[in-house]
Amino acid sequence: MKAVVCHAPGDVRVEEIDDPTPRAAEVKIKVVAVGVCHTDLNFTSGQVPVPYPIVLGHEAAGVVVEVGPGVSRVQVGDHVLCSIIGPCEHCFQCEHDDHALCENSPFFTGTMLDGTTRLSSNGSPIHTLHYQGSYAEYAVVPERFVVPIRKDAPLDVVCGLACGLSTGLGAAMVRAQVKPGSSVVVIGSGGVGLSTMMGAQFCGATTIIAVDRLANKLDKARSLGLATHTIDSSKSDTVAEVLALTGGRGADYGFDAAGANGTLDLIVAATRPGATCVVIGRALGLVEITLNTTALLRQRIVTGTYGGSILPRRDLPIFVDLFMQGRLDLAGILDTRYTLDEAPQALDDLHHGRITRGVIIL
Ligand SMILES: [Zn+2]
Ligand SMILES: [Zn+2]
Helix, strand or coil: CEEEEEEECCEEEEEECCCCCCCCCEEEEEEEEEEECHHHHHHHCCCCCCCCCEECCCCEEEEEEEECCCCCCCCCCCEEEECCCCCCCCCHHHHCCCHHHCCCCCCCCCCCCCCCCCEEECCEEEEEHHHCCCCECEEEEEHHHEEEECCCCCHHHHHHHHCHHHHHHHHHHHHCCCCCCCEEEEECCCHHHHHHHHHHHHCCCCEEEEEECCHHHHHHHHHCCCCCEEEECCCCCHHHHHHHHCCCCCEEEEEECCCCCCHHHHHHHHEEEEEEEEECCCCCCCCCCCCCHHHHHCCCEEEECCHHHCCHHHHHHHHHHHHHCCCCCHHHHCCEEECHHHHHHHHHHHHCCCCCCEEEEC
16 A cells, blocks of 8 residues: 655655554554644654654544454444544543543554554554554554544545644633633644634634734634634734733633744733633644743643543544534635645645645545
8 A cells, every 4th residue: 555654754755565454453444534733743853753664644534444353333334533542441541531641542652552563564564653654545543543423524624633623622622611701812823723713712712812923824713713813923922912902811711732932931921810721732842831830829720631632432523513514614724635645745834834734635
C-alpha cells in the first residue's frame, strides 16, 4: 500500500510499504480521509521524539475492511473515526470518566498497544504514529480507538473530529463547560482555535474574542461568524484590548490554542479573577511557564486538556449529529484538500500558516 513515511526529522516520503494485517483486538480500516494536524509537525520536525521510520497521520475517518480476533464493537463495513483517545475502560482514570488520561494508552510509542509494530517495508519494521499511522491507504488501529459513526456523514469533514476539531469543541464544551452569556478569549485561530470558538458559541458565549498574529486567520474567525471581536496580536496590546471588551474585568474563559512562548501568560492576564484558563495546543515541543501566584490566589483555574477531554464513544457521535443538523459548521473550518501524494506539501502549508485546516482525501 501507499503510505507517508517520516524517516527522520525533515525527511518525509510517499512510498510503497507492505499491506498490514490486524491482530487480536485490532481493526483494519480503509482510510477515506485524514486531517492534517499541527501534531504531525512535532514529529516531522523532531520536536517530540518518536522512533523512525514512522507512518504519520492520526486523524482518520474510513471504512472497516477487516477485524482481528476478539473484536466486538465494530464490524466490517462500519464507517468509523480513529480517535486519538483510546480508553481501556478499566483503569483508574477510565473508571473516573477521564478517558483522555487512560493509563493504558501511552503517547507516541510508535508501536501498537502490545509493544510490537504492525507495519513494514520489505519485512523491516515501520512504526505507527499514535496507534493509527493513517497517512496511508490502510490503517491498523486498536479497536478501542475506533468509534463507529452514522454512514451519511461526509468523512472528509468529520475526520477532524478524530483529534483537532474535537480538541477545540471539547475544550469549551467538556473541559471548561462554558456558561451561556459568558465572554471567551481564544489565542490561536487555526483549526483548533476556531473549533474552540465554535464550542463556546454552541454553549452560549456571547462575547468571543479571537487573537492571532495572522490577519487571514482572524478574517476566517469573523467570516465564519465565530468571533464577535478579533485582535491582531502583532499590532496591538492584546491584554488591554480584551480588558476594554470585557468591562475592564477580563474574560470569563481563556483558551490557549497556540501554545507558544508567552501565550498562556497573555491568557491569564486577559481573564478575570475566578476565570478558567485552558491550555489546548502547543506550537513547540516544550513550552515552560512562570505564573505569578497572585493570578492563582485570585482564584483563576489554570488547566489543560488532551483531545478536548471527550469520551469518544459518547461525544463523537454527538458532534457528528450536531454537524449533520447544521448546528456545528465543521465544514466551514476546512479549507484545503490534498491527495496522499501531496501530504508533504500539506504539512509544509500548515507549517507556514497557508491553510487553516487541510484534509488528505484518498
Ligand atoms: Zn491532530
Ligand atoms: Zn484506561
